[in-house]
Amino acid sequence: MTINTKTLYVSDLDGTLLGADSRLSAGSARLLNHLITEHGALFTVATARTPATVVPLMQQVEATLPFIVIGGAALWNVQQNAYEQARPIKPDTVLTIADAFERNSLHPFIYRQHGSLLHTHHFGPMSDQESRFVAQRQNLPLKRFFLDDAHYRTSPDPALLIFSMNKYRVLKGIVDEVMPQVQCEVMLYHDIFDPDDGYLEICAPGTTKALAIKRLAKRLGVERVVVFGDNRNDIAMMRAATWSVAVDNAFDEVKAAAHEITGPNTADAVPHWILNDLLQR
Incomplete structure (x- = not known):
């Protein structure tokens, strides 16, 4: 060859x-x-x-x-x-973003690298959409979910992704609030089936x-x-x-x-x- x-x-x-x-x-x-x-x-x-x-x-x-x-x-x-x-998000940036979500009575999923596994942390009640999202992924061998985790913001593992699903206008409001405060890569997009729904992905700068x-x-x-x-x-x-x-x-x-x-x-x-x-x- x-x-x-x-x-x-x-x-x-x-x-x-x-x-x-x-x-x-x-x-x-x-x-x-x-x-x-x-x-x-x-x-x-x-x-x-x-x-x-x-x-x-x-x-x-x-x-x-x-x-x-x-x-x-x-x-x-x-x-x-x-x-x-791996390109981790700075811990203080994670806290700032989590604060913005909590001011809107929401909590994002925070994806953290734990060796060869990806630990996905969440706190508080989940919507039906979020529950389905977790159920479809809960038994995957390289991912672990930590739900209703009161320490989801401050785990020592590096955060690679902050992810949320909600109404697009709600997520847009969070983006508009948090972007002047942090340096990060943000992708906000409409659901392909229902444009009123949206998805938000936040990663470290240059990601x-x-x-x-x-x-x-x-x-x-x-x-x-x-x-x-x-x-x-x-x-x-x-x-x-x-x-x-x-x-x-x-x-x-x-x-x-x-x-x-x-x-x-x-x-x-x-x-x-x-x-x-x-x-x-």
Whole structure:
């Protein structure tokens, strides 16, 4: 096998590499393994997901590079099953943000690295939406939930992510209140099914998928970065890439930002594009 050291290929997961069932198809897994083992392709994923769901989704892929997880807040070393280059939020920033939530009678989820595990802390009653969120993730091997934790703000473990789900206008009010007081990366977005609902993700300054890709590319010494995406939160990393590819099911804004449009996520489009690219070089 000759390792292709010139190009780094990075794909978003949901809506891009994963199919309509939010799983990696057997065809995509086989083709990615062929690309990695036979062509030496440098391939990884960049996602807002945590290793708790990324690892089982990608378990059929013979990955050689770390996964970019939690929106760029850390890398996940596949060989060592461990976090790398985690970017924690300062403790005083965590307190300031938690105070803002509590003034609005809310409490966020605080994701903290505890060795190779992700401890997710929450205090107080949860909404039905939050309860469903926890129930769907409670038995994952790389994640532990600490609910009704009165010390959720001050755990000694480093905080990598502060996350909340609520009405968009409520979360927007918290963002407007807290942003003048802290330095951090904030992503506030509407639910794709109900635009009145929203999701808020807060990470340390300099924590984005785009910057994480740049750091990984520099570490690998590649000459070219190709990024694949479908959603609005992929646009920044697509703009930071040498070449960007939107899947056919992407939002119109994403297609407009991309250099090229390929097939849909339901047709194993990402690995097929990479294979064609490698064969042309």
